[in-house]
Amino acid sequence: MAETSGNGKVIRVEVLRYRPEQDEEPFLQGYDVPFTDDMSVLQGLQYIKDWLDGTLSFRWSCRMAICGSCGMMIDGEPRLACKTFLRDFPAGTVRVEALAHFPIERDLVIRMDDFLAKLERIKPYIIPKEERTLAQGEYLQTPAQLDVYEQFSSCINCLLCYAACPQYGLNPDFVGPGIMALLHRYNADSRDGAAVERMEIAGSEAGVFNCTAVGYCSEVCPKHVDPANAVNQNKTRAAGDYFLRLVRPKGGAK
Amino acid sequence: MKPINRRSNAPVFWGLFGAGGMLAALFGPVLVFITGIAVPLVLILPADAMSWPRMQAFAQHWAGKGLLFVVVALFMWHAMHRILHSLHDLGVHAGTALKFACYGLALLVTMTAAWILVAVGF
Ligand code: SF4
Ligand code: FES
Helix, strand or coil: CCCHHCCCCEEEEEEEEEECCCCCCCEEEEEEECCCCCEEHHHHHHHHHHHHHCCCCCCCCCCCCCCCCCCECCCCCEHHHHHHHHHHCCCCCEEEEECCCCCCEECCEEECHHHHHHHHCCCCCCCECCCHHHHHHHCCHHHHHHHHHHHHHCCCCHHHHHCCCCCHHHHCCCHHHHHHHHHHHHHHCCCCCHHHHHHHCCCCCCCCHHHHCCHHHHHHHHCCCCHHHHHHHHHHHHHHHHHHHHHCCCCCCC | CCCHHHHHHHHHHHHHHHHHHHHHHHHHHHHHHHHHHCCCCCCCCCCCCHHHHHHHHHHHHHHHHHHHHHHHHHHHHHHHHHHHHHHHHHCCCHHHHHHHHHHHHHHHHHHHHHHHHHCCCC
16 A cells, blocks of 8 residues: 555554454454545555455445445444544544444444335335326426425435434334435425325334434434434424324325 | 334324423523512512412413413423433333323323313403
8 A cells, every 4th residue: 555655644443343253242453554644434444454454344335425335433423434534533543333223244334124124115216196108208397396305315325314313222113314314305306196105104103203303313414414304394294194184084094 | 113004193292292392482481580580589570460469360361371271281291291202312211101101290280270270260
């Protein structure tokens, strides 16, 4: 690694290790990593894997905050390893651990089965209000209609908001901030017609009312999605549905 | 993930909590000021602002009754909901018994307030 030689800076990286076949429980292992100011925490981990300890496991792909695979706890905060720089830890040490609130598969790799199962449940795709044939052309949308949901479509499924959410930590049944942001992204899309179906999930016992308006999810989100806003908008809507259902003649009451 | 299929009854309590929170934000500070500072220290308001005859007249007027009722009842629903959720955050998880205790107390205070307000006459 030519770029790391010569400048003399070294940082102590404490990494939470867990190899299920040999470790009883997770433990911290320290590595001394030479670095330059342009190196991310992800690059620090790559240095460890390439030069110090090939057994270290972690997820990554894009290196540019787009794929959402490198979420981890960095000095106790949920962050993307590729978007966090080693130069920002002037004390000369940084602690890197697997994302909070998820079971550890191995080292920094967590199991995201729970999230993926929930993602499937909300049908994260547009279910057209009215089918159009090819001859009828595309589904049109005005810029104002786009504005309503665009921010929520930036979610990269990095799960940082789940590691930030104390309610998800206490009760993993809660669908959680990221899923609510995505649910809202489709429900708020003028071309979509499946909001009623998705609101059953938002208004369920696993839904929005598990949120106690902590707001940390939106703070840690690397894409400014503001999942807390999606949750809160849907509290109002779910409450509206709840009471309207009582005055409707005969609805899909459950 | 069973709870995903069951509709939550939270909107009832969340609605009362929200209404109480709004009211608390609007009236809470000024009520603390009037009842806790201004009247006892005779600041701004006259010393007899909360005298027995005045307060009785207030509670006998339909508008005063209404105001007293929503302030007492909704503040209480707001507080009990908040306490229940704070206990949850502290690791005391809301079983049915705890929910009954919290919301039951709010209901009891609501009914007591209604009863007293009717009892003071019109
Ligand atoms: S809402 Fe933000 S923090 Fe949560 S998964 Fe999506 S991008 Fe990540
Ligand atoms: S490697 Fe893709 S988001 Fe960090």
